[in-house]
Amino acid sequence: MKKIIALFLMVLVCVGAFAGCSGGSGGNGELVLYTWEGMFPQEVLDGFTEETGISINYANFDYDETMLARLEAAQGGEYDLVLADDYIIETVIQEGLAQKLDTSKLENWGSINPLYQGQFYDPADEYTVPYGAGVQTIVYDPEVVGGELTGYADLWDPALAGNVGLIANYRVINGMALKVLGKSYNVEEAADIQAAGQKLLELAPNVRLIKDDNLQDDLISGEVGAAVMYTSQATLALTTRPDLKVVFPEEGIGFGIMASFIPSKAPNPEAAYKFIDYILQPDVAAQCFEFLGYYCTNKDAEEKISEEVRPYLTLPDSFSKEDMEMIENISAEAMEEHEKVWTEFKAACE
Amino acid sequence: MKPKKKNKGALAALPLYIFTLVFVLGPLLYMLALSFMTRAETWGVVPEFTLENYANIFQPVYLSTFWESIKLAALSTVLVVLIGYPFGYFMAKLTAKWKKRTMMLLMIPFWTSSLLRLYGWIIIFRAGGVLDSVLMSLHITSGPLKLLYTYPAVVVGMVYALVPFMIFAVYSSAEKLDFSLVEAARDLGATPFKAFWTVSLKLTLPGLLSGVVLTFVPSMGLFFIADILGGNKVVLVGSLIQEQLLKAHNWPFAAALSVALLLLTTLLLFLYRKAAGVKDLEGLV
Numbered sequence: 001m002k003k004i005i006a007l008f009l010m011v012l013v014c015v016g017a018f019a020g021c022s023g024g025s026g027g028n029g030e031l032v033l034y035t036w037e038g039m040f041p042q043e044v045l046d047g048f049t050e051e052t053g054i055s056i057n058y059a060n061f062d063y064d065e066t067m068l069a070r071l072e073a074a075q076g077g078e079y080d081l082v083l084a085d086d087y088i089i090e091t092v093i094q095e096g097l098a099q100k101l102d103t104s105k106l107e108n109w110g111s112i113n114p115l116y117q118g119q120f121y122d123p124a125d126e127y128t129v130p131y132g133a134g135v136q137t138i139v140y141d142p143e144v145v146g147g148e149l150t151g152y153a154d155l156w157d158p159a160l161a162g163n164v165g166l167i168a169n170y171r172v173i174n175g176m177a178l179k180v181l182g183k184s185y186n187v188e189e190a191a192d193i194q195a196a197g198q199k200l201l202e203l204a205p206n207v208r209l210i211k212d213d214n215l216q217d218d219l220i221s222g223e224v225g226a227a228v229m230y231t232s233q234a235t236l237a238l239t240t241r242p243d244l245k246v247v248f249p250e251e252g253i254g255f256g257i258m259a260s261f262i263p264s265k266a267p268n269p270e271a272a273y274k275f276i277d278y279i280l281q282p283d284v285a286a287q288c289f290e291f292l293g294y295y296c297t298n299k300d301a302e303e304k305i306s307e308e309v310r311p312y313l314t315l316p317d318s319f320s321k322e323d324m325e326m327i328e329n330i331s332a333e334a335m336e337e338h339e340k341v342w343t344e345f346k347a348a349c350e
Numbered sequence: 351m352k353p354k355k356k357n358k359g360a361l362a363a364l365p366l367y368i369f370t371l372v373f374v375l376g377p378l379l380y381m382l383a384l385s386f387m388t389r390a391e392t393w394g395v396v397p398e399f400t401l402e403n404y405a406n407i408f409q410p411v412y413l414s415t416f417w418e419s420i421k422l423a424a425l426s427t428v429l430v431v432l433i434g435y436p437f438g439y440f441m442a443k444l445t446a447k448w449k450k451r452t453m454m455l456l457m458i459p460f461w462t463s464s465l466l467r468l469y470g471w472i473i474i475f476r477a478g479g480v481l482d483s484v485l486m487s488l489h490i491t492s493g494p495l496k497l498l499y500t501y502p503a504v505v506v507g508m509v510y511a512l513v514p515f516m517i518f519a520v521y522s523s524a525e526k527l528d529f530s531l532v533e534a535a536r537d538l539g540a541t542p543f544k545a546f547w548t549v550s551l552k553l554t555l556p557g558l559l560s561g562v563v564l565t566f567v568p569s570m571g572l573f574f575i576a577d578i579l580g581g582n583k584v585v586l587v588g589s590l591i592q593e594q595l596l597k598a599h600n601w602p603f604a605a606a607l608s609v610a611l612l613l614l615t616t617l618l619l620f621l622y623r624k625a626a627g628v629k630d631l632e633g634l635v
Contacts, residue, residue, distance in 0.1 A: 065599065162496070168582055170597070209499040209581025223477050223498065332391050339598045343590065344411045347418065349583040350501060 031271035034059045034067065035083035035260075039131075040279070041291040048278045054271045064088035071097050076264030081272040083131055083260040087329050090121040098127045098261040105273045108280035111300040115321060116257055120328045128259035129276050132294025134231040135255045135315065136172055138247040139216075139238065144225030151250035152176045155226060160206045165219060165227035168212045170342035171327050172254060174200065176228060179251040185327050188334045197341030204348040219244065235293035235312045246312065252323050257297065289313050385605035395601055403606035412590065412607075416614070419586040422576070423569040426508040430516045430565045433509065435558060438520025439550070442527065456514050468507060468578050475503050475579070499581030507575040512568065516561035523557020524550075563622050567615050587611050 037060045045056050061067045064085045071082065076097040084092075092098050103109045106129075116130040140149050144163060149155070155164055155176075166173050175185040177196035187193060208224050209215075216237035219227045229237070238244055262272045279288055286304035289296040295313055296302055302314045330338075388398040406412060441452050459467060474480045477494040485491045497503050527550060535545040551558075573588025582589070587607060594604035 168597075207583070208496075209583070211577070211582055221476060221478070222494075223496070332389055335598065336600070339594070339600065340409065340411055343415070343585055343593075346583060347411070347414060347585045 029053060030055050030057055031268060031275055032057045032059060032078065032080045033083070033275070034061065034070075034079040034081070036060060036062070039083060039292065041287060044279065044284055044287055044291075047284070048275060051278065052271075052274050054274065056275075068092065071263060074263075074265075077267065079263050080266045080268045081260055081262055081275055083258055086119065086121045086257045086259065086326060089128060089259055089261060090329055092261065093122060093127055097264050099264045099266065099269070100126050101129070101262065102273075106277045106280065108277055108282075108300075111280055111282060111285070111298050113297050113299040113302075115315070115319065115324070116297040119257060119326050121257075122259070128261045129280070130257045130259045130297040131279075132231075132289065132292050133255055133257045133297050135248075135253055135295050136176075136228065137231070137234050137253070138226055138228055138249060139219060139234050139244050140226035140247065141219065141222070141241075141243070142245055143243075144222070149226060149245075149247050151180075151247070152228075153180050153251065155206060155228070156180070156203055158206075160226060162206065162208050163225040164203070164206045165208060165215050165224035165229075166210045167215055167228060167230055167233075168210050170338050173210075173228065173345075174338050174341055175254055175327060176249075177203070179249070179254070182251075185254050185325050186330055188330055190333070190337045193334065193337040193341055197344060200341065200345040201348050204345065204350075207349040210346060210349065216240070231295060232293045235309065238312050239309065248316070248319070252325055253319075254325055254327055255295075256327060258294070381605045381608055384602055385609050387602045389600050389602050394599075400602075403602045404610075406603055407606060407610055415585050415587050415590045416610070418584065419570050419588070422504070422508065422584065422586065423566050425505060426512060426569050427562055427565045429505065429509045430512050431558070431562065434513045434516025434561060434565075435520050437513075438517040438557070438561075439524045439554065441517065441521050442524035443529070456517060459514075464511060465574070465578075467510075468575060471503070471507055471510070471579060472498060498579065499583065501580065501584065504576045504580040504584055507579040508569055508572060511572060511575060512565045515564040515568075519561035519564055520554060520557045523554040523560075527553050559622060559625065563619065567618060570611065570615060 031054050033056055035058075045058070049055055059079070061070065061084075065088070067082060067084050068088055068091060071079070071092065072095070076099075082092075089098070109129075112130060116133055117125050122128045138149055138152070138155070142148070145160065154160075171185070174193065174196050177199040178185060178187060178192065181192075181195060181199060183192050183196070209218060211218075212230075214233070215227055215229050216233040218224050219229075219237050220240050227233075227237075234246060238246060260276060262269050266272055279285060280298065282298060282300040283304050285296070285298040285301035289298070289301065290305055290309060290313070293309075293313070295315065296305060302310070305313055384395065385403055386399055386401070387395045388400050388402075390396050407416075441449065444452060472479075475498040476482075477496055477498070479498070481497065482491070482494050485495070486493075531553070532545050532549050535549050536542070540548065570586075571588050573586045573592065576582075576584040576586050577589055588611075591604050591607045591611070594600045594607065
């Protein structure tokens with residue numbers, strides 16, 4: 001299997017090399033954009049090409065780790081703009097694979113919501129521009145739950161027996177227990193993580209399923225009454241069934257950001273600047289966030305988002321940085337503790 | 351297996367040997383090497399020798415996934431034998447025309463991906479799904495049963511996926527059975543049960559045993575059934591390996607778990623050969 005993956009990666013690298021070649025021969029008129037599939041609406045990509053004459057070569061990766069490996073292999077070259085998750089960007093910056101931004105080249109830099117700036121992966125906002133943000137919320141069916149949920153602790157209510165769905169992300173779910181215990185998502189001490197594990201075992205009788213893919217379907221169909229979900233799933237659930245309610249947990253919310261950066265040896269950084277600035281325009285940004293279904297990190301774009309989905313894509317004004325915490329990289333020992341606690345928890349749910 | 355006449359055959363089989371070396375032995379060795387390495391702080395591995403990955407397996411939480419896997423595999427195998435053995439046995443007694451037709455009916459589901467067929471079970475089991483509507487319209491139950499994401503749903507999925515292999519194995523064994531032997535036993539005064547017990551069962555035992563191996567061994571690895579129909583709550587070794595590899599990025603531990611699982615299944619195959627006294631899996635060769 002490993003060999004097959006290696007072979008597959010080799011083929012990918014070759015294809016990538018050719019893509020790089022074509023970029024070089026095509027002159028300055030190309031932007032090599034490297035991100036997950038389907039991150040921008042086609043109209044926005046077409047609109048950019050129309051306005052600037054720069055064509056877009058959209059390259060995909062599945063996992064952040066694949067991106068890191070490719071970027072390491074290319075020594076920070078080959079791609080003009082990369083859009084990836086916060087935690088991997090921290091590593092990218094540490095490895096010197098990203099270049100500092102010249103924000104004077106970005107007319108719309110001021111539109112970014114400061115709530116999403118100055119975070120752990122780029123404390124001084126020197127390298128990155130935030131794009132979509134994933135905010136962990138609880139979505140529930142008031143009729144099934146028979147009351148109002150206000151925070152994570154409410155999920156422990158025995159009345160919810162067999163009615164809770166969770167995403168299969170142990171940093172988020174173990175973190176939820178840590179939050180209920182008044183701790184940070186990013187604690188390193190084994191004792192704290194184990195305490196969270198003990199707390200989770202009490203939740204086990206309420207848990208009906210744990211899965212990452214399409215958890216919203218089980219909430220929509222009534223298989224579960226409440227679910228801790230990814231942002232895109234919450235948006236899908238809420239737009240399909242407007243009677244469902246979303247909770248920003250009172251213990252504080254955890255979130256993640258996908259951000260874009262220019263690799264250290266990007267062949268065409270000017271094109272990257274133009275693209276960043278293009279998607280920072282409030283109306284274009286609004287179009288992107290509506291398409292993406294992630295939280296809007298562009299303050300000026302918020303009012304351009306249609307009223308129907310605005311409540312799901314923007315945080316209430318009352319939120320400040322103190323109410324939010326990002327999930328950061330932690331030591332390998334702490335990770336192993338998390339994995340152990342998580343396996344124990346899953347096995348206890350039956 | 352005729353070792354004497356292999357000169358020409360060996361040359362023709364060369365691509366197969368190369369393929370096996372590159373794509374089976376190679377990855378296995380890679381996995382073995384990986385299982386002794388140390389996990390890197392952020393991502394990947396560092397080539398530092400350690401036995402910690404193997405020591406980790408003996409933590410109760412991880413050891414219990416092996417126990418859970420064996421339990422589920424054993425339960426599924428028993429049910430598969432109860433359903434598959436009579437089916438295969440009586441199928442061998444059908445006329446040639448009906449044998450063909452039955453075989454055809456058994457083969458048709460394989461034209462569809464097993465994953466898709468599993469999603470079919472979701473449609474049947476889910477709240478307000480096919481099963482619920484039928485039971486409710488017959489007034490047998492009054493509300494949704496909520497069968498999806500439960501242990502029984504996982505067992506049904508396992509049995510469903512594995513029963514054809516038992517049927518094929520028993521059938522090929524029972525087909526070779528000379529039924530005149532059973533008749534002779536009956537003539538000599540044996541009751542139908544006794545004739546079955548002393549003659550038919552003994553003679554179809556190799557088929558039954560290879561069916562058991564064909565069921566038990568794969569069921570140790572069919573973790574996706576437990577994930578899809580069990581809502582990730584039944585933690586098997588397979589799901590643990592997958593999670594350690596793809597989510598936790600702890601490759602060395604995933605490799606150590608895989609080696610342990612491989613050793614366990616090898617041991618089972620070894621025991622099977624001891625018990626059955628046969629070298630090849632009947633119905634497979």
